[in-house]
Amino acid sequence: MTDISNLIQPDRGQDAVTIHLTTADGYDEYAKTLSAGQRASLTAQKFDGSAGQVAIVPNGDGFIAVGGVANPASLSSFCLAALADKLPEGTYRLADAQPGAAMFGWLTAHYSFTRYKDDEKAAGPRVLLTEQVGRIPAYLAEAEAEMLVRDLVNTPAEDMGPAALEAEIEKLAKAFGAQLQLTKGDALEQGYPMVHAVGRAAARHHAPRIMHLTWGKESDPVLALVGKGVCFDTGGLNIKPGSGMRLMKKDMGGAAHVIALAGLIMAAGLKVRLHMLVPAVDNAISGPAFRPGDVLNSRKGLSVEIHNTDAEGRLILGDALTRASEENPELIIDFATLTGAARVALGPDYAAMMARKDDTANALIEAGKANDDEPWRLPLTDAYREYLNSDIADIVNAQSNPYAGASVAGLFLDRFVGDGIDWVHFDTFAWRPYPKPGRSKGGTAYGLRAAWHMLKARYS
Known part of the structure; x- marks a missing residue:
């Protein structure tokens, strides 16, 4: 860095x-x-x-x-x-x-x-002098968190695969005395079947896994962070064209966001019981790859019909959100580079955000405006739930029409979050296609500072 x-x-x-x-x-x-x-x-x-x-x-x-x-x-x-x-x-x-x-x-x-x-x-180096000495550490921490996201996203998949993401989280856990549980192999197949199914076609050194970091007093409110860790996305058997695959090293951008956010939370000592879950996979193509038409089981017990293997991020998040819900959290926030539809709707400068509760959404928007990281709320509406109906399973993973793609993906995730839990979903690009001052081309955090300042106000 x-x-x-x-x-x-x-x-x-x-x-x-x-x-x-x-x-x-x-x-x-x-x-x-x-x-x-x-x-x-x-x-x-x-x-x-x-x-x-x-x-x-x-x-x-x-x-x-x-x-x-x-x-x-x-x-x-x-x-x-x-x-x-x-x-x-x-x-x-x-x-x-x-x-x-x-x-x-x-x-x-x-x-x-x-x-x-x-x-x-x-x-x-250009050094800036200031009399606001007490404010330096806060802005330094936020800038380092931003740069961590950039470094992780900019690193190619061969050097930032599931094992490398695991190493990053292990380093984070050691730095703050957190506990880290790793699930892979047979235990992953049994406990997180959709994570296993998406990642099972990858080479052995990129085998799928889920990392679960815990930190803080058990008596404090439970905060869960979930980050999509698709370290490279070929699109699976619904293979992407070369132009669409070119930047797919950034498909673990959601994981990068929650790693950086967890670091800010622990460094500041927020009064939370933190659970951070990162499912990490390569969506590869080989004999064991999951197929269009397959029906996958999930940790929650819902059956999922696969319409498109390129809608894989929501599958691994589904299992992770189910596990996060088992902790009865006061709040779940997930970050994911989930849909092209969000980019079409909002362009590269805004993170799409969906939320169950208006108060939480408004707090995030206000925190984002105050810190030049404004998310834009998209609807999470029952009107589109029928787009996920399946003839043979409980739910499909991708709709068959071109409408409201970001919201429909959010509705898919909503099925795996426990009833009544305050939940926020960021559909973040994690990439800047052109530079601006202070914002280099390449990996970029969107929604990170909005979430951090909202959480700091809520739990500090």
């Missing part, structure tokens, strides 16, 4: 380059405070104060930096990210402002995935 631990430091009067913030509307007034040569420099750089613009202006023997933002008095998470990305190596402080929430984007702008090659274009 990119080392960001020293990129924001307490301001003790160190030598630093000053960053001036302005807006498009306020630029003319700001420019009056500069010399003619400095104004000419900004004009040459086509700087007009628009949000995201960055300029460097001579100042005696050195320089000052100028950044365009929407509102210097209220910086959002990514207001300083363009500055952190474009400025040369050095130490900086804001003029007449403190970074606040923008610490997050300053940190994440330094991210680079270099496991397989050195990033020769990466600039050296």
